Amino acid sequence: MNQMQEEVLSRVAANNIRFLTLWFADVSGVLKGVSIDPGELEDAFTEGIGFDGSSIEGMTRIYESDMLLRPDASTFQMLPWDEEHRMARMFCDVLGPDGEPAYSDPRGVLERQIKRAEELGFTFRVHPEIEFYLLRAVTDLKSEPEPLDRAGYFDHVSGGMAHGFRRKVVSTLEDMGINVEFSHHEGGPGQNEIDLRAVDALSAADNMMTLRTVINELANQEGVVSTFMPKPFRDEPGSGMHLHLSLFEGEENAFYSPSGQYQLSLTGRRFMAGILRHAREIAAVTNQHVNSYKRLWGGGEAPSYVCWGHNNRSALVRVPLYKPGKSSSSRIEFRGMDSAANPYLALAVVLAAGLRGVTEKYELPDETEDDVWMLSDGERQAMGIEALPRSLSEAVHLMANSDLVADTLGEEVFEYFQRxxxxxxxxxxxxxxxxxxxxxxNITN
Incomplete structure (x- = not known):
């Protein structure tokens, strides 16, 4: 065992942990877990914990079902919502019976892409803004859900439940070592947003999975319903997961250039060009549900077209300029992903697209300053602005013909995801x- 694993064993003993939950995600991004007795932890670190992979969506075929979970000691955290039972969790890597990484493991997909970035000298950092709705308890799934409140963007409702709920979520996350930058009410009734601080991509994906779990757990305790459904209401904004992205070379932000437009370096421009060029073919991963395209094409500032801008809220990618002259803050904002995506797979394809732009030296198209939604089809065509897929069917068709997505996901995940x-x-x-x-x-004859 390594030093970090030994430290976890000591923490488990010192905190009298009764249940250890090993977390991992299936290909659809659904969190899975198994609880083990603390006495099994040492063997879990050295040998792994066996499970039936054929029972997990997309994990393996039934005739090769034996798989292993190996906990990542760096992800150990107490679960503070059940102090009575003294619980903790770790994320796991999924292995085959030979102890080699399983190519069907979504976390492994992201790890392989991160390794490729490291081979190019880069660390990929991600700061996510995660939107979700709080609803009153649902008794009839056939009727439209009712939002928890009627507040709007940045509203502070004295005595309102949403404010207290966000405060509990933030406190729980910070108790788990996950730093929160902002939290506020969003534009839709019952809609909220929590922004996590920038960290490396693997930690960011783990944090996104943890945040969704914390929100769902606390909502259940409060007797309300939380949902990350991309578009729960026809006439209200959908829930996106905007990603602020940057590459670092050691301690230096590779996206920063004091002389670049909006202080964005050539590397940053090429990375953004990669995301834009491949945005349509990665959309099935960043927006994986039929409901996702009702968000993209339902208004409410969701991006529908492939373009970039600075202050343009209709653009798919923005270049924020909040702190001029501060190199560490240089980044791009990808606005296409929604809150129901599998964060491991989505970050992997976004990173792959950006790196393709860097390594193949893509040219960034001209900035779009117009409100793209207000342009005519002819005007957009003349400007070379393509539309994002209008349906999951179109998105999967584009994905199926993408060498970039196939190479990034690997054969097993690529084929299963399409099916x-x-x-x-x-x-x-x-x-x-x-x-x-x-x-x-109502049609009369």
């Missing part, structure tokens, strides 16, 4: 909606 998303689209197409009943049954 899973095509099945979702097929099932969705079979549904008859309330709108169709209202429209067609």
């Amino acid at each position: 899973n998303k095509r099945a979702e689209w097929t099932e969705y197409r079979r549904q008859i909606t309330a709108w169709e009943y209202e429209y067609f049954l």
Whole structure:
């Protein structure tokens, strides 16, 4: 065992931990876990904990089902919402029976892409802004849910439950060692946002999974419903997960140049050009559900077109300039991802697209200063502005023809993800909606 694993064993004993939960994600981004007795932890570090991989979505085929979980000691944290039972968690890497990394492990997909960035001399840092809705308890899933409040952007409602709920979430996250930068009410009724501080990409993805779990756990305790559904209400904003991205070379921000436009370096411009060029083909991963495209095409400042800008809130990628002259703050903001994405796979394809732009020296197209939604189709075409996919079906078709996505995800995840998303689209197409009943049954002959 290494020193960090020994330190975890000591912390488990010192804090009288009764249950250790080993977390990992399936290909769809659903959190999975198994609890072990603390006495099994040493063996888990050295040999792994066996499980049936064929029972986990996309993990393996039934005739090769034996897999192992090996906890990552650097992710050890107490779970503060159940002090009575003294619980802690660690994220795990998924291994095959031979002890080698499983290519179907979403966390492993991101780790492989991070390693490629490191081989180029870069560390990938991510600061996510995560939006979600709080709803009153649902008794009938066939009726439209009711938001917890009617507040709006940055509203502070004295005595309102949302403010207290966010405070509990932030306190819980910080108790777990996850630093929060901001939290506030968002634009929709019952909609909230929590922004996590920038960290390395793997920690960021782990933090996103943890935040969703904390929010769902605390909402359950409060008797309300939390949802990361991209577009829960037709006439209200959807929930995105804006990503502030940067590459570092050692302690130096590779995106910073004091003489560059908006202080963005050539590396930063090429990274952004990579994201823009491949945005359509990675959309199935960054926006993985049929409902995701109702967010992208339903208004409320969600990006619908592939372009970049500075203060342009209609752009897919922005270059914030909040702290001129401060090199560490130079970054780009990718606005396309939603809160229901698998963060491991989404960060992996975003990083791969950006690195492709850097290594192949993509030219950044001209900045778009206009409100893209207000332009005509002809004007957008003349400016070379493409549309993001309008449906999950279109997104999966683009993904299927993408060498970049195939190389990034690996054969197992690439093939399973397509099958899973095509099945979702097929099932969705079979549904008859309330709108169709209202429209067609009111037609007079």
